[in-house]
Amino acid sequence: MPSVIAYLGPQGTFTEAALLRLPGADEAERRPMRSVPEAMDEVRSGACDAALVPIENSIEGSVPVTLDSLVRDSPLVITAEVVLPVSFVLAGRADGAVATIASHPHALAQCREFLRSKHSGASTVDALSTAAAAELVAGGRADACVCARLAAERHGLDILADDIGDNPGAVTRFGLVSRPVAAVAPSGNDVTSLAVYIAHDEVGALLRVLTELEVRGVNLTRIESRPTGERLGRYAFFLDCTGHIADARMGEALMGLRRVCAEVRYLGSYPRDTGEAPIPAPPGLSDGDFDDASQWLERLRANGS
Numbered sequence: 001m002p003s004v005i006a007y008l009g010p011q012g013t014f015t016e017a018a019l020l021r022l023p024g025a026d027e028a029e030r031r032p033m034r035s036v037p038e039a040m041d042e043v044r045s046g047a048c049d050a051a052l053v054p055i056e057n058s059i060e061g062s063v064p065v066t067l068d069s070l071v072r073d074s075p076l077v078i079t080a081e082v083v084l085p086v087s088f089v090l091a092g093r094a095d096g097a098v099a100t101i102a103s104h105p106h107a108l109a110q111c112r113e114f115l116r117s118k119h120s121g122a123s124t125v126d127a128l129s130t131a132a133a134a135e136l137v138a139g140g141r142a143d144a145c146v147c148a149r150l151a152a153e154r155h156g157l158d159i160l161a162d163d164i165g166d167n168p169g170a171v172t173r174f175g176l177v178s179r180p181v182a183a184v185a186p187s188g189n190d191v192t193s194l195a196v197y198i199a200h201d202e203v204g205a206l207l208r209v210l211t212e213l214e215v216r217g218v219n220l221t222r223i224e225s226r227p228t229g230e231r232l233g234r235y236a237f238f239l240d241c242t243g244h245i246a247d248a249r250m251g252e253a254l255m256g257l258r259r260v261c262a263e264v265r266y267l268g269s270y271p272r273d274t275g276e277a278p279i280p281a282p283p284g285l286s287d288g289d290f291d292d293a294s295q296w297l298e299r300l301r302a303n304g305s
């Protein structure tokens with residue numbers, strides 16, 4: 001476990017709750033940062049060994065600042081993931097009016113229906129995190145906030161409504177990022193994350209990417225595009241692939257992508273935390289099958305039989 005870990009703070013965020021689920025994190029120095037890019041830059045500068053940041057949630061989708069920092073700034077790799085169920089409270093002062101409600105945009109989005117039906121007159125204020133929103137309320141700069149119960153309690157706020165998320169089963173996925181390192185050994189249920197840039201002026205470029213994965217039996221669990229920031233129409237595609245970079249079929253697929261893509265950024269191989277069972281290799285695509293095929297080719301090249 002890295003010894004100094006930055007995370008999206010302040011104390012009381014869902015990211016902190018996720019961090020505490022990582023084995024060994026209680027012994028690490030945990031450094032709360034104001035924003036996701038600042039947490040990731042602490043790692044790039046060497047001030048911290050790793051950072052835990054939100055990547056996506058099951059309702060609102062990806063966290064754009066995290067994805068943008070992963071592809072636009074100097075390379076980092078994900079070494080672990082944590083999938084955390086999230087439950088929100090509305091916190092403030094029991095005796096006060098609620099004209100402004102602060103929170104992280106993803107928290108506001110996940111409570112949209114509750115806010116619309118119960119506080120349609122209030123305006124929402126984006127904060128850098130749910131716990132930062134609780135600080136705003138404690139400091140009198142917003143009337144209420146959407147946050148974790150723990151953050152409300154820490155700031156002595158009243159719980160105005162409990163469990164206000166529109167989808168009771170909502171989960172958020174967090175990634176532990178570090179400067180590039182070799183992946184830990186396969187766990188048997190791993191994911192490999194990539195960002196690929198395709199040649200935009202070639203017909204079928206994205207199909208070629210998918211084909212490289214499909215012919216090696218590599219399963220895709222997520223594909224998502226983000227603008228590269230160069231100009232309209234330029235996108236990076238984020239791929240989560242079932243398997244580990246040490247698996248033969250993943251290695252072959254990566255080599256294929258390297259040949260057909262304008263650029264491939266490797267974002268790490270790490271154990272899955274979704275609770276989903278591993279997907280077995282399709283027939284003919286196990287490590288043993290690749291090994292057998294490459295030994296056969298070597299024999300043909302060496303002896304012709």
Ligand SMILES: O=C(O)C(=O)Cc1ccccc1
Nearest residue numbers: 013014015104107129130172
């Ligand atoms: O703001 C927080 O507490 C975070 O950790 C980011 C976040 C926001 C909303 C849902 C899950 C995580």
